[in-house]
Amino acid sequence: MKEKYDLLIVGSGVLGTFHAYHALQKGLSVAILEKNSKPEGATVRNFGQVVPSGMDRKWQNFGKESLNIYKDIQSQFDISIRQNGTVYLASNEEEMQLIEELHQINISNDYESNLLTKEQCLAKYAGLRSDYCTGGLFFPQEVTVEPSTMIHKLHQYMTANLGVDLFMNTTVLNTENRNEEVVATTSAGLEYKASKMIICNGSDFKILYPEIYNNSDLVVSKLQMLQTKPQNNYKLDGSILTGLTIRRYESFEECKSYAAIKAKENPDSFEKKYGVHILFKQALDGSVILGDSHEYAPAKDIDSLGFDLNMDIDNFMIEEAKKIIDLPTYEIQNRWFGMYSQCKNKDIFEHTIGENIHIITGIGGKGMTGSAGFAKHNIDKIFNA
Ligand SMILES: Cc1cc2nc3c(=O)[nH]c(=O)nc-3n(C[C@H](O)[C@H](O)[C@H](O)COP(=O)(O)OP(=O)(O)OC[C@H]3O[C@@H](n4cnc5c(N)ncnc54)[C@H](O)[C@@H]3O)c2cc1C
Numbered sequence: 001m002k003e004k005y006d007l008l009i010v011g012s013g014v015l016g017t018f019h020a021y022h023a024l025q026k027g028l029s030v031a032i033l034e035k036n037s038k039p040e041g042a043t044v045r046n047f048g049q050v051v052p053s054g055m056d057r058k059w060q061n062f063g064k065e066s067l068n069i070y071k072d073i074q075s076q077f078d079i080s081i082r083q084n085g086t087v088y089l090a091s092n093e094e095e096m097q098l099i100e101e102l103h104q105i106n107i108s109n110d111y112e113s114n115l116l117t118k119e120q121c122l123a124k125y126a127g128l129r130s131d132y133c134t135g136g137l138f139f140p141q142e143v144t145v146e147p148s149t150m151i152h153k154l155h156q157y158m159t160a161n162l163g164v165d166l167f168m169n170t171t172v173l174n175t176e177n178r179n180e181e182v183v184a185t186t187s188a189g190l191e192y193k194a195s196k197m198i199i200c201n202g203s204d205f206k207i208l209y210p211e212i213y214n215n216s217d218l219v220v221s222k223l224q225m226l227q228t229k230p231q232n233n234y235k236l237d238g239s240i241l242t243g244l245t246i247r248r249y250e251s252f253e254e255c256k257s258y259a260a261i262k263a264k265e266n267p268d269s270f271e272k273k274y275g276v277h278i279l280f281k282q283a284l285d286g287s288v289i290l291g292d293s294h295e296y297a298p299a300k301d302i303d304s305l306g307f308d309l310n311m312d313i314d315n316f317m318i319e320e321a322k323k324i325i326d327l328p329t330y331e332i333q334n335r336w337f338g339m340y341s342q343c344k345n346k347d348i349f350e351h352t353i354g355e356n357i358h359i360i361t362g363i364g365g366k367g368m369t370g371s372a373g374f375a376k377h378n379i380d381k382i383f384n385a
Helices: 015-023 057-076 092-107 117-124 150-163 210-214 250-254 259-264 299-305 311-324 364-384
Strands: 007-011 031-032 087-091 114-117 133-140 165-167 172-178 180-188 191-199 218-228 239-241 279-282 288-291 295-298 332-342 349-353 357-363
Touching: 007 015, 007 180, 015 031, 015 150, 031 191, 057 150, 057 250, 057 364, 087 092, 087 117, 092 114, 092 133, 092 210, 092 250, 092 259, 114 117, 117 133, 150 165, 172 191, 180 332, 180 364, 210 299, 218 299, 218 311, 250 259, 259 311, 288 311, 295 299, 299 332, 311 332, 332 364
Parallel strands: 007 031, 007 191, 031 165, 087 239, 191 357
Antiparallel strands: 087 133, 114 133, 172 180, 180 191, 218 288, 218 295, 218 332, 239 279, 279 288, 349 357
16 A cells, blocks of 8 residues: 555446546556455446437446446457447337437537448347347447456456556445545544545445435445346347337437327336336357346335345246247246446436545446546546646
């Protein structure tokens, strides 16, 4: 431990880690403090789809910057980035209309996308059902990461090449502005000192500043995920997003037909009640990750979401997935849930204590996509302020 750092980061998920990364790029000294022996939050429980195509304009720009950052790191050190693109598969004329409109929007945003006919989709994605797909929109620049390994590899890279100090099993119980510095006190009674501190606590709202979160508009979302056994002799490239995603992701809200198409949906459907949309991504071992659902609670009531998995949701997702792609096997080897936090009225939660302690969380479902780009701007803002 140095006597004093330029920056302390609390939380080693993707948001905290990319803040550390950009500070190190500026030549600052940085320590990351993480309460677990390795990151166990949303950063390791997600799909690993890096999809600026699904974000609103502001976050699409952060996402595009993230693509460059991921690709640049990957060119020096394997952090599991694969550039296989993202596809949105339409299942009917309404969804076709929306992907055609999104294609036009992306032409004017200068972001590469290609409309695919039904035949092109069927040829590109093995097992895709002809009675499901009517066409697709493909984003060739987009990448995937392996959530179970990416953050660990990124930490290895940053330790070996950028000189970050990473302190695991280090729970920060208190932070304070003291004289000209900030101090983080851990459960072991150690004090870490720095000029500035950024707290990226994900959806942990009980340890530091619970009163701030309890009085905020932060909500937590619980998402259920499934993973099949490895598929034999089967390849599914990139991120596969389907009709219900077209009806859910923020980028489509800019399409002129969106509101009218949404107004026709049944508000009492199972997919609406549990926020289900169907996404596929093949992991490196050949298994396919399937998801997901969304159940919400205010930050202060996070425990009401429970620790169990709702089998009705899992069964619904498997049945819907079978209508889309005939995978060689739908035998499930793994089930889990993850949680992320988001604000009701803002795109991210930012709060400053004194001048030098910054809380940044609530990045929602866009953290693997947007963190690298967002953190670059935020480090510039915090250190040039
Ligand atoms: C199921 C699921 C699927 C998703 N799919 C995608 C996707 O495909 N694409 C995408 O872009 N996004 C996706 N997301 C969203 C993305 O995973 C999150 O936005 C992102 O991981 C949030 O990162 P974070 O660093 O803010 O939080 P976290 O990953 O939760 O990290 C917070 C860290 O802070 C630590 N911490 C908290 N308090 C303290 C303390 N007091 N002291 C020390 N350490 C502390 C925690 O232990 C934790 O490691 C998904 C999320 C889920 C749950």
